[in-house]
Amino acid sequence: MTDDTEVLVVGGGATGTGIARDLTLRGVDVTLVERGGLASGTSGRSHGLLHSGARYAEADAVGARECIxxxxxxxxxxxxxxxxxxxLFLQxxxxxxxxxxxxxxxxxEIGIPAETLSGDEARAEVPGLSEDVERAMKVPDxxxxxSRLLAxxxxxARDHGATILTDAPxxxxRVADGEVVGxxxxxxxxxxIAAEQVVNAAGAWAGELGAMAGVGLxxxxxxxxxxxxxxDGLGPALNRARDPADGDIIVPHDGEVVLGTTSIEVDDPDDYEESEWEVEAMVEACSEMLPAVRDADHVRTWWGVRPLYAPDENSREGARGISRGFFxxxxADDGVDNLTSIVGGKLTTYRQMAEATADRVCEKLGVExxxxxxxxxxxxADDPERLDALVAEFGGAGPTDEDVVRR
Structure with a gap:
């Protein structure tokens, strides 16, 4: 069987679904394939922080502006x-x-609203905050x-004509005469599936797809x-006011908080060790901001894999947490004219990543x-029950927001 479409998007994470939506709203015929459910990859296995840009402000003004x-x-x-x-960023x-x-x-300087609070003012806003907090900065995180966002x-995209295919690895x-033919x-x-243009939005697995097409990525x-x-009862997201490190983010949910995270390089995004010491170290670090989490009951634990682009990482000489741009x-420069890859970036900037990719693809298609x-x-957007029904239809909730979607 051979199906024809103008654009085939490989990868049903935030960026891939965002690209499918963007292109279909521009009148392009799109098919999206995802090897599992829509929330089965990196997007559905994050800490779920909507960045204000404050995390990156002093290190990367461009990335911080993208976030806000x-x-x-x-x-x-x-x-x-x-x-x-x-x-709150806590010192x-x-x-x-x-x-x-x-x-x-x-x-x-960037235009991110920021208000400085004393330690006592911060504790008045967040009962249970560590007595060691000296001051805090309030930001619009x-x-x-x-899971809801992807669905x-x-x-x-589907409402505007796209075909969304899950469980489709x-x-x-197939490459011939300098282009993907199937x-x-x-x-x-x-x-x-044959397409005029193919978009590689496979995230951490983008290199594997590139290798299938004979291009280095x-x-x-x-x-x-x-x-x-x-x-229960945490209001704002908490960030540690220091160079990014393990255990420096706490994200509030109803009746739960998500503690994050570590950063350890892996060879294979499908095969890596899930070490208990990572969990223990991360919980201990987060408890320095919110002491009660040290002994709180664990509801669920999960690992996610970041889709970092090696040339960009090499240029940072191992620095962690500096805002990662997208690429x-x-x-065509590698000899495959109709293949475009989108890598790097953050969940917060998925829509901007999708727009940049859709602009490039439309230029190639001659679509104005x-x-x-x-x-x-x-x-x-204003109907949580409908959103959660869509989540179930497209493959179920990822662990990041499983408590919210399935309650």
């Missing part, structure tokens, strides 16, 4: 796919006060429910552990149409 811009857009279009929790005695000041000044993007890529897909498809995936524990790569995804609300 997309943070504001998602508040307009995503409804119950996100939660406006606010956020503890071991943390360099100059780092706090540099971050505050950078936020002001939030929470993303990725809503996929549903809007790519098993081979993509062999197993599972629910069990056939070959070097990824450097890193694993990170998250733990959801019983804790839209045209493989503007992006509409920043203005049009996602379907079901």
């Amino acid at each position: 811009e997309e943070n504001r857009i998602l508040r307009e279009i995503a409804g119950d796919c996100i939660r406006d929790s606010g956020g 503890l005695p071991a943390d360099d006060p100059d780092y706090f000041e540099a971050k505050r000044a950078a936020c002001e 939030g929470v993303v429910y990725p 809503a993007n996929a549903a809007d 790519v098993e081979g890529v 993509v062999d897909v197993g599972g629910s498809v069990d056939g070959t 070097e990824m450097r995936p890193t694993k990170g552990v998250m733990v959801s524990v019983r804790y 839209c790569i045209d493989h 149409a503007d992006c509409r995804t920043a203005k049009e609300r996602l379907p079901g």
Whole structure:
């Protein structure tokens, strides 16, 4: 069997579903394939923080601006796919006060709202906060429910004519005369799909798809552990005001908080050790901000793998947490004219990544149409029950927001 489509998107994470939505809103015929359910990869296995950009402000102004811009857009279009929790960056005695000041000044320069609170003021806002907190900075962080976000993007793409295929792993890529002439897909498809343009949005697995097409795409995936524990009543997301390290983010859910995360390089995004010491070290570090989580009941533990682009990581000389940009790569330079890869980036900036990719693909197709995804609300945005029904239809909830979607 051979199916024909204008654009085949490989990968049903946030970026892939965002690309499918963007392209279909521009009138392009799209088919998306995902090897599992939509939330089965990196997007559904994150800590779910909606970044304000403050985390990156002093190190990467461009990345921080991307975050605050997309943070504001998602508040307009995503409804119950996100939660406006606010956020605090906390300075503890071991943390360099100059780092706090540099971050505050950078936020002001970039236009990220930031208000300094004393330790007592912070504890008044967040009961249970460590007595060691010396001061805090209030920023517009939030929470993303990725399962809902992905399902809503996929549903809007389908409503505008896209074909969304889950449980559809790519098993081979056929290249002839300098272009992809067919993509062999197993599972629910069990056939070959031909497309004018192919988009590699496979995230941490993008290098494997590139290899199938005979192009070099070097990824450097890193694993990170998250733990959801019983804790009721946390309002804002908590961040440690120091250079990014293990156990420096706490994300609030109803009756739970998500603790994150570690960063350890892995060779294979499908095969890596899930070490208990990572969990213990991360929980201990988070408890320095919110002591009660040290002994809180664990609800679920999961690891996710970041889709980091090796050339970008090499340029950072091992520095962790500096805002990772995204890269839209045209493989015409590698001898495959109709293959484009999108790698790197963050969940918060998925829509911007999708827009950049859709712009590139439309240029190749000769399609002249503007992006509409920043203005049009996602379907079901104001109806949590509809969103959760879409999640179930497209493959179920990922662990990040399993408690919210399945309650």
